[in-house]
Amino acid sequence: MTRRQGLSASLKLSARLKLTVSYAGFLLVAGAVLLAVVWVFLLRYVPDSPQGLLGVSPNRYLLVRTFIPAAAQAMMFLLVFGLVGGWVLAGRMLAPLTRIADAARTVTNGSLSHRIRMEGPEDEFRELADVFDTMLERLESHVAEQQRFAANASHELRTPLAISQALLDVARDDPAQNGDELVERLHTVNARAIDLTEALLLLSRADRRTFTRESVDLSLAAEEAAETLLPLAEQRGISLVVTGGTTRAVGSAALVLRMVTNLVQNAVVHNLPTGGTVTVHTESQHDASVLRVENTGRPLPPELVPVLTEPFQRGTDRARTDEHAGVGLGLAIVHSIVRAHDGTLDLAPRPTGGLVVTIRLPGGHRAPAAGRAR
Ligand SMILES: Nc1ncnc2c1ncn2[C@@H]1O[C@H](COP(=O)(O)OP(=O)(O)OP(=O)(O)O)[C@@H](O)[C@H]1O
Ligand SMILES: [Mg+2]
Structure with a gap:
């Protein structure tokens, strides 16, 4: 038995002991009160005559001699009954807690798939067990999500490195190859790896919510994003229009601009x-x-x-050229920026094709909160 297990066993024991002693104590007090009432009642019906030995009447003497031992026996019985009954009852009462503690111990040892699944009536213990199960479910899916993310990120980062390696291997085996072309291709692959790393860093930065908040005009961010992406839109024969007016939110101007740029880029590319x-x-x-x-x-x-919006999730869109083949982080970044600004993100497919993305951020009409975000 480990020290912690021993500790929890002794805690359990002391809780059971405390309940047992309280139960037996209550029973004894109740028994004593009952016997006192009976005693008073008997005294009223046994006449007290002054002729007795030492001023105590023979009737009363007889009463004391018969009642006191019987009362003591009854108290002894109550004590034993209280202790045994209390021990059994306390054990039954604490059994659900033992199950919950066992489950917590299993989880501590690394198995997040364990569930208590307590059956029986809807009491406080059942509620505690259900809350515990729900917490485990969340924790398990969160950990699985993080593992998936790490695996996907490593995979995506390995791809450009593997391509660079292959290009270098080919160049080494064939020294006569055109060096300029190799440098150009290595540059492209490297740029892609840097973009990916930056996207991952941005994602973690938005998730940590450590940015200074200021008043941001969404329409200005929209204009700026559209201006940046206009050449790409023109190149693809797509008309890009910005409408609406000034609307303010509280947040990071750089992150909001990144959010709008990602959305407009998606709208152009897909x-x-x-x-x-x-x-x-x-x-x-x-x-x-x-x-x-x-x-x-x-x-x-x-x-x-x-x-x-899940990281590394790409659509079935096969029409993209390599140059714009994304990694699937654009919407995940948008989502985490929206979350960090306490807003909502809504994606709706258009019946005729394409997408409508709506973002709602809490209005920045009030004075911006000073200092750092939570
Ligand atoms: N505006 C849009 N219209 C149609 N499909 C879209 C739109 N935005 C996103 N999608 C779909 O959602 C997928 C995920 O988008 P996301 O921006 O996360 O990744 P990506 O654009 O593929 O890569 P990148 O990381 O470079 O942004 C896209 O691959 C595309 O299939
Ligand atoms: Mg994208």
């Missing part, structure tokens, strides 16, 4: 091969600042849409 449109709209609605990016494109399978 659009129709020719003649597509992209509309970026900003407006204030009640207390929220709304940004909507809508684009034409191929119809998206509805079951795919909710998972697009």
Whole structure:
């Protein structure tokens, strides 16, 4: 038995002992009160005559002699009954706690798939066990998500390194090869690895919420993103329009710009091969600042849409050229930026193809909160 197990066993024992002693104690007090009442009652009905030995009547003497031993026996019986009964009852009461403690111990040893699944009536113990199970479920899926993320990130980072390695191997085996072309290809592969690493860093930075908050105008961010991506849109024959007016949110200007840029880039890249449109709209609605990016494109399978925000999740879009083959982090970054700003992200496929992405951020009409975020 480890020290901790021993400790928990002794704690359990002391809780059981305490309950047992309390139970027996209550029983004894109740018994004593009952006997006292009987004693008083008997005294009233046994006449007290002054002729007795030492001033005590023979009747009363007889009463004392018969009642006291019987009362003592009854108290002894109550004590034994209280201790045994209390021990058994306390054991039954504490049994669910033992199961919960066992489950916690299993989890501490690394098995997150364990569940208590307590059956029986809906009492406080059952509630505690259910809460524990729900917590384990969340924890398990969170850990699985993190593991998936790490595996995917490593895989994606390995790809450009493996390509560089292959290019270098070929160059070494064939010294006559054109060096300029090799350098150019290595440069492209390296740039892609840097982009990926930066995206991963950005994702973790947004998730940590460590950025200074200021008042940000979404319409300005939309204009800036559109300006940056206009050459790409023109190159693909896509019309890009920004509508709506000033609407303020509280947050990081750099992260908000990155969020809008990712959305507009997606809207351009995952659009129709020719003649597509992209509309970026900003407006204030009640207390929220709304940004909507809508684009034409191929119809998206509805079951795919909710998972697009997961890291490394790419659609079935095969029309992309290599130059814009993404890693699937764009929407994951948008999602974590939205979360860090306490906003909501909504993806809806358009019936005729393409996507409408709506972001709502808490309005920044009030004075921006000073200092750092949570
Ligand atoms: N506006 C859009 N219209 C249609 N499909 C979209 C749109 N935005 C995203 N998608 C789909 O969602 C997938 C995930 O998007 P996400 O931005 O996360 O990754 P990506 O664009 O493939 O790569 P990158 O990491 O370079 O952004 C895309 O591969 C695409 O299939
Ligand atoms: Mg993208």
